[in-house]
Amino acid sequence: MNDKVTNILLVGVGGQGTLLASEILSETFMLAGFDVKKSEIHGMSQRGGSVVSHVRFGRAVASPTVPEGEGDVLFGFELLEAYRYLPLLHAGAKVVVNDYRIPPPSVLLGQEVYPDDLADRIRSRFPDFLLVDGLHLASEAGNPKAANTVLLGAVSKRLEIAEEHWLAALHKMVPAKALEVNIRAFQMGRAL
Amino acid sequence: MDRAILSGNEAIARGAYEAGVKVASAYPGTPSTEILENVINYSEIDASWAPNEKVALEVAIGASFGGARALACMKHVGVNVAADPLFTLSYTGVRGGLVLVVADDPEMHSSQNEQDSRNYAKFAKIPMLEPADSEECKEFTRLAFELSEEFDTPVMLRSVTRISHGKSIVTLGERVDNLPAPALVKDAAKLVMLPGNARVRHPKVEERIVNLSRWGTTATINRSEMRSAELGVICSGVVYQYVREVLPQASILKLGMVYPLPHDLIRDFASKVKTLLVIEELDPFIEEQVKAMGLQVTGKALFSLCGELSPGRIRNALEQGGLLAKVVSAPVTVEKLPPRPPNMCPGCPHRGVFYLLNRLNAYVTGDIGCYTLGFLPPLNAMDTCVCMGASISNASGIVRSLPREEQQRVVAVIGDSTFLHTGVNSLMEMAWNQAPATVLILDNRITAMTGRQENPASGFTLSGETAPEVNIADLCRAIGIKHVVTVDPYDLVATRAVLEAEMQRPEPSVIITDRPCCLMKGECRFEKGKILAVDQNQCTGCKACLRIGCPAIEWQPASDGKKGKAYIDPLLCTGCTVCQQLCKFDAIN
Numbered sequence: 001m002n003d004k005v006t007n008i009l010l011v012g013v014g015g016q017g018t019l020l021a022s023e024i025l026s027e028t029f030m031l032a033g034f035d036v037k038k039s040e041i042h043g044m045s046q047r048g049g050s051v052v053s054h055v056r057f058g059r060a061v062a063s064p065t066v067p068e069g070e071g072d073v074l075f076g077f078e079l080l081e082a083y084r085y086l087p088l089l090h091a092g093a094k095v096v097v098n099d100y101r102i103p104p105p106s107v108l109l110g111q112e113v114y115p116d117d118l119a120d121r122i123r124s125r126f127p128d129f130l131l132v133d134g135l136h137l138a139s140e141a142g143n144p145k146a147a148n149t150v151l152l153g154a155v156s157k158r159l160e161i162a163e164e165h166w167l168a169a170l171h172k173m174v175p176a177k178a179l180e181v182n183i184r185a186f187q188m189g190r191a192l
Numbered sequence: 193m194d195r196a197i198l199s200g201n202e203a204i205a206r207g208a209y210e211a212g213v214k215v216a217s218a219y220p221g222t223p224s225t226e227i228l229e230n231v232i233n234y235s236e237i238d239a240s241w242a243p244n245e246k247v248a249l250e251v252a253i254g255a256s257f258g259g260a261r262a263l264a265c266m267k268h269v270g271v272n273v274a275a276d277p278l279f280t281l282s283y284t285g286v287r288g289g290l291v292l293v294v295a296d297d298p299e300m301h302s303s304q305n306e307q308d309s310r311n312y313a314k315f316a317k318i319p320m321l322e323p324a325d326s327e328e329c330k331e332f333t334r335l336a337f338e339l340s341e342e343f344d345t346p347v348m349l350r351s352v353t354r355i356s357h358g359k360s361i362v363t364l365g366e367r368v369d370n371l372p373a374p375a376l377v378k379d380a381a382k383l384v385m386l387p388g389n390a391r392v393r394h395p396k397v398e399e400r401i402v403n404l405s406r407w408g409t410t411a412t413i414n415r416s417e418m419r420s421a422e423l424g425v426i427c428s429g430v431v432y433q434y435v436r437e438v439l440p441q442a443s444i445l446k447l448g449m450v451y452p453l454p455h456d457l458i459r460d461f462a463s464k465v466k467t468l469l470v471i472e473e474l475d476p477f478i479e480e481q482v483k484a485m486g487l488q489v490t491g492k493a494l495f496s497l498c499g500e501l502s503p504g505r506i507r508n509a510l511e512q513g514g515l516l517a518k519v520v521s522a523p524v525t526v527e528k529l530p531p532r533p534p535n536m537c538p539g540c541p542h543r544g545v546f547y548l549l550n551r552l553n554a555y556v557t558g559d560i561g562c563y564t565l566g567f568l569p570p571l572n573a574m575d576t577c578v579c580m581g582a583s584i585s586n587a588s589g590i591v592r593s594l595p596r597e598e599q600q601r602v603v604a605v606i607g608d609s610t611f612l613h614t615g616v617n618s619l620m621e622m623a624w625n626q627a628p629a630t631v632l633i634l635d636n637r638i639t640a641m642t643g644r645q646e647n648p649a650s651g652f653t654l655s656g657e658t659a660p661e662v663n664i665a666d667l668c669r670a671i672g673i674k675h676v677v678t679v680d681p682y683d684l685v686a687t688r689a690v691l692e693a694e695m696q697r698p699e700p701s702v703i704i705t706d707r708p709c710c711l712m713k714g715e716c717r718f719e720k721g722k723i724l725a726v727d728q729n730q731c732t733g734c735k736a737c738l739r740i741g742c743p744a745i746e747w748q749p750a751s752d753g754k755k756g757k758a759y760i761d762p763l764l765c766t767g768c769t770v771c772q773q774l775c776k777f778d779a780i781n
Contacts (some may be wrong), residue, residue, distance in 0.1 A: 067507075084529055086526055112530040
């Protein structure tokens with residue numbers, strides 16, 4: 001095990017499930033024998049605001065937040081938010097984003113426009129970019145609510161952690177009645 | 193031994209369990225709320241919400257006087273409310289160990305100010321511990337109880353948002369089981385703080401802080417990590433982690449106890465390094481004390497007094513101060529994007545009320561809760577917000593400064609939990625002195641903003657047991673308010689009529705809205721209505737429905753030069769009908 005700490009950022013809109021996804025990531029890394037830290041903000045920002053969770057793992061992790069410009073992987077739950085947090089990444093980072101748009105208040109009111117070329121803009125800066133139709137794939141897996149798990153599967157493929165640890169974390173963190181669908185959704189994401 | 197990934201708050205709860213705590217009390221407040229929500233998982237601890245932080249601390253003091261270990265938890269501004277008992281508790285000391293956990297919020301992620309609670313430890317002359325990760329949260333909580341009993345003092349444990357809501361790996365321990373059984377003991381000289389007794393106690397307080405400083409010099413929670421002799425950094429808490437990240441070669445004096453400071457240890461560390469820095473968030477709390485010791489040290493000359501630190505902010509400050517070589521990098525930049533501030537939920541019972549306050553040109557003295565978001569556009573219906581309970585007393589004061597026609601515009605808006613926290617005292621003042629303002633109590637049955645915690649009017653306790661409910665309307669009448677009206681906030685016509693009538697009344701009156709938070713589950717009284725849709729043939733594009741700022745309603749511009757139309761997202765709509773009532777063209781059904 002080398003001393004390199006891997007930095008993951010989960011970004012989206014409050015209420016989208018970034019917290020649970022970051023819990024599953026952290027659990028996986030602990031099961032794989034790493035030190036893990038994570039940081040996020042609760043409270044006011046959860047009311048539909050922009051949210052970011054930091055997860056870091058390695059032999060020994062100091063700061064719970066990812067140092068600015070050192071993000072290795074961006075796990076985006078929503079396009080505009082994924083784009084907003086790109087400055088937290090380094091130039092060679094990997095970006096996995098749900099192909100999903102939630103209009104912010106000024107767009108709902110018709111005062112501003114939701115940019116329609118965000119995916120292209122991200123791809124032009126980060127060649128290792130994957131846009132995932134999470135909702136569609138999760139529906140195929142059996143429940144559109146498992147969209148985050150499809151994304152998690154896609155992210156898992158970009159991290160060098162054995163599959164058994166991901167599955168063990170899912171078994172521990174996902175309620176029994178939703179487990180089968182989520183394992184299926186995870187595998188679909190992993191196959192992307 | 194078992195290991196788990198715990199948040200700082202979960203780890204503090206675990207530490208309280210392992211320390212043998214018997215009684216815990218708190219008022220919810222970000223970022224401290226989850227401590228008590230986790231304490232309740234340990235059946236050995238009697239844990240409950242209090243109506244406010246002063247009461248929470250006094251409950252803990254009572255338990256300590258009974259001989260039990262007791263915990264009180266609150267956010268930084270909560271300590272202002274609890275300051276009255278805190279300062280005298282410093283004199284009485286404890287019987288069972290007492291720990292007050294305070295969670296600060298540098299950067300104000302979810303707060304109205306970013307006061308630095310370390311000043312309270314110095315002000316009240318009590319020790320304060322500050323953990324740097326979840327493992328230390330647990331261990332320091334255990335230690336805090338031991339110190340409390342050894343030195344006969346309350347102990348403050350300070351967290352910050354990045355510690356409380358950060359997670360890291362913790363090794364779980366066992367609960368201590370050798371504590372003396374609580375029992376009533378008469379000890380008036382120690383516990384009755386009248387002048388004669390207090391005068392005897394005060395010198396003990398001064399002596400105690402000297403003894404604690406001496407203890408801190410050899411305590412393992414204060415440790416010097418000697419690396420390069422060029423640069424030495426004094427720091428504590430989460431900042432220690434950032435310093436390790438940015439200055440891996442620097443020597444560090446990591447303080448686990450931030451008050452009182454271990455003077456001999458600091459002198460020794462300072463003598464071993466060429467340049468001495470203090471890196472701390474917010475106030476120059478450590479820096480000023482180190483300077484008072486006559487040592488050469490740099491701190492706030494480089495680092496901001498405002499906001500939280502981060503590895504990047506520390507790096508920038510050190511680069512600008514010439515203490516770190518500039519790293520040449522080409523950071524990724526993005527164009528300006530539409531912002532995404534928090535918003536009230538789709539179906540929130542508060543939304544229509546704020547729409548009406550805006551239309552009625554009310555001057556709204558606001559308060560702390562989800563409904564503070566009513567200040568945001570397009571509602572723009574809040575004009576002041578100071579602290580818990582201030583809406584009513586601010587209204588009472590403001591009307592006294594105004595001519596009659598302006599008085600009529602003043603409406604205080606407060607939630608049920610905030611009303612019972614301290615608003616009820618303010619309403620007593622308003623009734624007593626007959627200040628002619630209108631008070632609107634948005635009773636959604638729960639403390640919503642912090643994540644739906646029970647309050648004295650919810651009918652349930654923290655552990656989920658049914659409890660007596662405060663009848664808010666009867667309480668207002670008992671206080672002396674003659675006009676108390678309850679209204680359904682989803683009925684805009686009725687709510688508007690009540691608001692107009694009460695605002696015109698030349699005496700104090702209270703309006704209560706009675707719909708539960710739309711996020712409530714289980715025994716939820718909120719029921720989704722028929723999901724609404726915009727009839728694209730009827731919609732004239734007048735944008736009236738957009739004025740309520742509902743996240744479920746989106747403006748869709750037309751591409752062919754015609755007028756755009758509104759669209760309702762069926763996945764978000766709760767069928768609350770507020771938008772439907774605003775549509776003059778029957779286009780929403």
